Amino acid sequence: MAEQQTPEQKARAKARAKLSRKLEGGVPSLRGTLIKIAFLALADAGALFASMLLIAQHQWLYFSVLLGATLLINWVYLRKGNLPAKYLAPGVVLLICFQISIVFFSGFIAFTNYGALHNGSKEDAITSIKLSASVTDTNAPFLYVSPVEDSQKKVAFLATDTTDANNPVIYLGGADWNTLAWHQLTAAELATVKMGPSPADGTEIALSIQGFKTLSMDQVIARQAELSSLKVPLGTNVDKAGFMALDPSATGVQRTFYDAIYNAKSDTFTRQSDGKVFYADESIGFFDAKKGDQKSERISDTGWRVNIGMGNFNRIFGDKSLQKPLLGIFSWTLVFALTSVVSTFVVGLALAFLFNDDRIRGKKIYRSIMILPYAFPAFLSAYVWKGMFNTDAGFINTSILNLHKGHMIPWLTDPTWAKFAILLCNLWLGFPYMFLITTGALQAIPSELTESAMIDGATNWQQFRLIKLPLLLISLAPLLISSFAFNFNNFTVIYLITGGGPSGDPSLRVDAGGTDILISFVYKIAFSTGVGADYGLASAFSVLIFFIVGGISFFSFRRTQFLEDLA
Amino acid sequence: MTTLNELEPTARVIKQRRMSPLKWVRTLGWKHVVGIAVSLYALFPILYILSTSLTKAGSVSSGVLFSDFFFGNYTALFDPAKQHDRPFTQWVINTVVIASINSLASVFISALAAYAFSRMRFVGRRGGLMTLILIQMFPSILGLVAIYGILSEITKYFPPLGLGSLGGLIMIYLGGSLGGGTYLMYGFFNTVPKELDEAAKIDGATHTQIYFKIILRLVAPILAVQALLSFIGTVSDYILPSVVFNKPEQYTLALGLQFFIDQPYSQNWAMFCAGAVITATPVVALFMFLQRFITSGLTGGAVKG
Numbered sequence: 001m002a003e004q005q006t007p008e009q010k011a012r013a014k015a016r017a018k019l020s021r022k023l024e025g026g027v028p029s030l031r032g033t034l035i036k037i038a039f040l041a042l043a044d045a046g047a048l049f050a051s052m053l054l055i056a057q058h059q060w061l062y063f064s065v066l067l068g069a070t071l072l073i074n075w076v077y078l079r080k081g082n083l084p085a086k087y088l089a090p091g092v093v094l095l096i097c098f099q100i101s102i103v104f105f106s107g108f109i110a111f112t113n114y115g116a117l118h119n120g121s122k123e124d125a126i127t128s129i130k131l132s133a134s135v136t137d138t139n140a141p142f143l144y145v146s147p148v149e150d151s152q153k154k155v156a157f158l159a160t161d162t163t164d165a166n167n168p169v170i171y172l173g174g175a176d177w178n179t180l181a182w183h184q185l186t187a188a189e190l191a192t193v194k195m196g197p198s199p200a201d202g203t204e205i206a207l208s209i210q211g212f213k214t215l216s217m218d219q220v221i222a223r224q225a226e227l228s229s230l231k232v233p234l235g236t237n238v239d240k241a242g243f244m245a246l247d248p249s250a251t252g253v254q255r256t257f258y259d260a261i262y263n264a265k266s267d268t269f270t271r272q273s274d275g276k277v278f279y280a281d282e283s284i285g286f287f288d289a290k291k292g293d294q295k296s297e298r299i300s301d302t303g304w305r306v307n308i309g310m311g312n313f314n315r316i317f318g319d320k321s322l323q324k325p326l327l328g329i330f331s332w333t334l335v336f337a338l339t340s341v342v343s344t345f346v347v348g349l350a351l352a353f354l355f356n357d358d359r360i361r362g363k364k365i366y367r368s369i370m371i372l373p374y375a376f377p378a379f380l381s382a383y384v385w386k387g388m389f390n391t392d393a394g395f396i397n398t399s400i401l402n403l404h405k406g407h408m409i410p411w412l413t414d415p416t417w418a419k420f421a422i423l424l425c426n427l428w429l430g431f432p433y434m435f436l437i438t439t440g441a442l443q444a445i446p447s448e449l450t451e452s453a454m455i456d457g458a459t460n461w462q463q464f465r466l467i468k469l470p471l472l473l474i475s476l477a478p479l480l481i482s483s484f485a486f487n488f489n490n491f492t493v494i495y496l497i498t499g500g501g502p503s504g505d506p507s508l509r510v511d512a513g514g515t516d517i518l519i520s521f522v523y524k525i526a527f528s529t530g531v532g533a534d535y536g537l538a539s540a541f542s543v544l545i546f547f548i549v550g551g552i553s554f555f556s557f558r559r560t561q562f563l564e565d566l567a
Numbered sequence: 568m569t570t571l572n573e574l575e576p577t578a579r580v581i582k583q584r585r586m587s588p589l590k591w592v593r594t595l596g597w598k599h600v601v602g603i604a605v606s607l608y609a610l611f612p613i614l615y616i617l618s619t620s621l622t623k624a625g626s627v628s629s630g631v632l633f634s635d636f637f638f639g640n641y642t643a644l645f646d647p648a649k650q651h652d653r654p655f656t657q658w659v660i661n662t663v664v665i666a667s668i669n670s671l672a673s674v675f676i677s678a679l680a681a682y683a684f685s686r687m688r689f690v691g692r693r694g695g696l697m698t699l700i701l702i703q704m705f706p707s708i709l710g711l712v713a714i715y716g717i718l719s720e721i722t723k724y725f726p727p728l729g730l731g732s733l734g735g736l737i738m739i740y741l742g743g744s745l746g747g748g749t750y751l752m753y754g755f756f757n758t759v760p761k762e763l764d765e766a767a768k769i770d771g772a773t774h775t776q777i778y779f780k781i782i783l784r785l786v787a788p789i790l791a792v793q794a795l796l797s798f799i800g801t802v803s804d805y806i807l808p809s810v811v812f813n814k815p816e817q818y819t820l821a822l823g824l825q826f827f828i829d830q831p832y833s834q835n836w837a838m839f840c841a842g843a844v845i846t847a848t849p850v851v852a853l854f855m856f857l858q859r860f861i862t863s864g865l866t867g868g869a870v871k872g
Binding site for chain 2: 027028029032050053054057059062083084087088090091092094095097098099100101102103105106109114351354355357359360362366367368369370371372373374375376377378379380381383384385387388395428432433436437439440479485489491492519522523526527535538539542545546549550553554557
């Protein structure tokens with residue numbers, strides 16, 4: 001057709017194309033522009049609010065990033081043209097801030113020792129080590145105390161030294177040396193003190209002083225945590241002078257020293273009780289007795305986050321104790337994902353063929369019932385299956401199979417049965433989806449194809465095997481690959497039904513359960529309670545999982561020519 | 568499967584009536600048998616939940632479903648006196664609010680992106696699509712540590728989007744749902760003929776008019792599907808809320824319901840199941856209501872009719 005166009009038509013087409021390019025369709029209406037400006041103003045107001053908060057906290061880096069992003073967004077929407085950016089901007093901003101950043105941050109953590117023991121910065125670790133252990137100076141006198149608070153509700157200690165019972169000495173001091181330093185009361189202050197019997201043993205002590213409110217017994221109990229962590233310094237250098245700390249019975253205070261004293265110059269901790277020196281070991285993020293020696297004594301199990309390079313990956317691939325359980329978990333993950341896809345697809349496919357038949361009465365009712373498992377929130381179903389699979393009281397053993405005591409099937413406590421139970425439940429969860437998509441794909445196959453095959457004398461089975469199935473596989477392949485990727489990381493089913501259990505070999509340092517797939521295993525590594533939590537190792541696994549799933553999907557997509565269709 | 572498919576409807580009815588009982592069993596009857604069997608498999612766990620929620624004892628102890636019809640568990644969930652310990656009413660509100668905002672917003676941004684990828688040609692388009700497909704394979708569970716880290720950093724400087732905030736949770740959901748949503752919608756947008764936009768453009772419509780008044784109306788099924796999937800996904804998620812929220816009054820249903828069964832000595836399956844029924848009913852109802860869109864929506868992108 002194109003060759004037969006007259007010059008006049010060509011010119012007109014050209015002019016029209018030029019005009020439409022120039023106007024990008026039409027002239028923006030006033031209403032549209034106003035709406036656009038209103039939205040932009042809202043976004044800018046939000047950004048302004050956030051940037052004021054950032055300025056107030058002197059976060060110049062974050063502020064400049066925010067400023068740059070806001071300017072960029074305004075530029076995108078206020079300039080003429082460049083439509084793709086206008087349509088993509090909201091999504092891209094969210095994607096970068098809350099998805100890509102997460103992927104990259106996970107990647108970053110994978111190269112650190114971040115975990116329960118290495119939770120924060122070195123400064124945090126130093127503070128925490130210092131605060132964690134203190135030694136009471138048993139030579140110092142025990143002072144009776146009356147906890148008091150000032151007008152700002154800050155607690156302080158009003159203490160009485162009754163060593164000389166006839167001549168008690170009274171002290172006062174708060175947490176901040178500059179505002180309320182620990183001192184013996186002056187004569188003027190002494191005049192305002194009210195003495196009385198100690199609630200503990202009736203000794204005559206100072207109970208109150210002007211300008212402060214004495215805490216009642218109830219208040220002392222209510223503010224227990226605050227009081228027991230109160231350290232009243234005895235000098236400007238608290239490391240040397242020590243501090244007053246409440247004794248566990250809350251009746252008195254005594255001079256106390258930090259056990260671990262940090263020396264910033266040499267970057268070491270010295271333990272006061274035995275004089276041992278501990279060095280900051282930047283390669284493993286601990287203060288230990290011998291640098292670079294992982295096994296040397298540490299002053300504390302509190303460390304800080306350091307970059308350990310390939311350390312986590314070396315552990316995954318090199319640690320002998322991890323190899324065997326990991327191999328088992330990996331192969332079960334593949335088996336689980338593949339079996340789940342195949343079983344749900346086969347059932348879904350069979351149902352789709354059976355019910356793609358207008359003669360069946362109640363077809364719609366069947367269909368509505370069959371897709372119920374897909375509509376039902378999966379985490380609820382998982383809980384219910386768990387309950388039904390219970391060996392002694394579960395509905396499956398007691399009512400459906402009607403088994404008797406001693407012959408019960410150990411659905412969730414035996415590794416093999418547990419795997420079977422998981423697959424059975426996942427089949428229930430997944431077949432409706434396959435049923436839906438196969439039905440859709442089946443209805444999209446042109447009827448001419450099957451008609452002509454029928455005329456050529458193909459049997460039903462031949463039509464299915466040679467025509468419909470190949471066509472279905474071509475159109476559904478991308479969805480099947482996605483389903484594989486989904487099941488590879490199907491955390492909910494594993495975690496809620498068996499929690500990865502039954503537990504594996506207890507002699508191993510890691511808890512590799514009989515039904516653990518990679519993702520549930522990683523979750524255990526990251527969030528196991530106690531000292532075990534190792535975010536770095538978990539993130540290293542996450543990165544590997546991402547590459548495994550991404551790689552498998554990428555190559556499968558390539559085979560389906562799906563990627564070529566994107567262009 | 569047979570020629571019957573191609574006959575006129577009236578002819579089909581006549582033919583069906585003439586079918587002998589034996590033939591009916593051979594061609595259709597066994598399908599009903601399969602259909603009933605599969606329906607039982609599909610229905611059974613759901614009936615079990617429903618039945619348990621109506622028991623007084625807390626489990627279907629007699630072994631017979633629906634031997635008890637006790638509605639006390641439902642009323643107890645909303646009992647004002649117990650809201651202090653476990654604010655169930657608040658959980659319902661939280662869930663509805665979060666899921667609705669999330670589902671609407673995710674449809675909005677995904678549809679914008681899908682439109683750009685489907686209709687416009689620009690540098691980085693192919694790479695962008697590939698990135699989206701790849702990124703959506705990184706489930707949030709893999710990044711929990713990073714999510715917590717990023718949110719706690721945000722909390723320090725901008726609390727409205729940080730830990731313990733509704734905004735933070737929704738942002739994480741939106742960032743995560745963009746990939747899948749765009750991927751799902753992209754294929755469907757492609758099925759709308761381009762000639763439509765071109766014709767409108769020649770008539771002087773602006774790109775926003777074309778998008779909002781023409782395209783969005785034609786792709787309504789996929790919008791509904793994405794909204795629904797996103798809604799179900801949010802209602803069903805218990806992992807992210809458990810990372811973001813730490814106060815019971817902030818919980819969503821998925822997180823809160825575990826309260827009834829996670830305490831080893833005071834498990835209450837009947838209450839849990841009653842809560843489950845309340846959680847699932849609107850989701851299932853929406854699903855059934857939008858059923859006809861779902862098949863076309865799920866396959867529209869992948870299957871070229």
